[in-house]
Amino acid sequence: MPAEKRCLISRADIARRVKELATQISKDYEGRDLVMVGVLKGAFIFLADLVRALPFPVEVDFVRVKSYGAGTTSSGEIKVTKDVEEVLQGRDVLIVEDIVDLGLTLDFLRQHLLAHQPRSLKICCLIDKKERRQVEVPLDYVGFPVAKGFLVGYGLDCGEKNRTWPEVYELLNI
Numbered sequence: 001m002p003a004e005k006r007c008l009i010s011r012a013d014i015a016r017r018v019k020e021l022a023t024q025i026s027k028d029y030e031g032r033d034l035v036m037v038g039v040l041k042g043a044f045i046f047l048a049d050l051v052r053a054l055p056f057p058v059e060v061d062f063v064r065v066k067s068y069g070a071g072t073t074s075s076g077e078i079k080v081t082k083d084v085e086e087v088l089q090g091r092d093v094l095i096v097e098d099i100v101d102l103g104l105t106l107d108f109l110r111q112h113l114l115a116h117q118p119r120s121l122k123i124c125c126l127i128d129k130k131e132r133r134q135v136e137v138p139l140d141y142v143g144f145p146v147a148k149g150f151l152v153g154y155g156l157d158c159g160e161k162n163r164t165w166p167e168v169y170e171l172l173n174i
Contacts, residue, residue, distance in 0.1 A: 005152070009144055009168035014126075014154060017143045018046070021124065022053035024141060025094065030056055033091045033119075037084055039109065040064040041163070042098035045155035046126045046143075050096060061086045063113075067105045078108045088116035098155050099127040103135035110137060127151060127168070150174045 038047035040062050051060060064082035093113060100106050106123065114121055124141035131148035152158050153165030158174070 003152075003158070003162075003174070004172040005169040006172060007167050008146065008149070008151065008170045009127075009154075011166045014143075014166075014168070015049075018049045019053050021141050021143060022050055022055075025050070025124065026055055028122075029058075029092060029094070034058045034094060035086050035088060035091050035118075036060050036094045036096055037088075037113065038062045039095065039097045039106075040082060042155045042157065043096050043126070045163070046098055047096045050124070059086055063109065065105050065109050078105050080109075080112060084113070084116070088113065088118045090117070090119050092120045093118040093122075095121070095123045097123065097125040099129055099151060100125045100137065100139060101129050101132055103133050103137050106137045107135045126154070127156075144168075 036047060036051060036058050038044055038060065051058060061084045062082065063080060063084050065078060066081050067078045095109065095113065097106055110121065122140040123138060125139055126143040127146050128139055128142045129146045129148065149170035150158065151168055151170055152162035153168045155163055156168065157163045158171060
């Protein structure tokens, strides 16, 4: 049975908010040595749009942290499957994440990147979903607070599907 879905965040709202976030990030980082670290796979679309909206060049790197596997619930075991390649020591680092849900994965990643001894480390997420939050993490830039639901589209997936939808949808029959 195809998934029933409800559009939660439109393409226009996403584009507007990405520009607003880029403006905030620009004020904080212009003239600094910024490395934006995208969390694969979900954040790649958001990161690409965000980088293009910035008025100055930044370095981009990626990290992949697995906790969900192919399902809809976290396995509870978190591991880095692709680490950053850039030297982060003494540099400003901005983690770019698609969604913060439980907070466990992002807290793990934050600690992992702090071990690289960056000058500063901040977090930008597209969606802050506090419904099931277990660990509070400092979110410096938030696209959209969302109360609850299983979300897909604009990089967010369900079992590696639905990433390419240009809006964010809530799946209703999960």
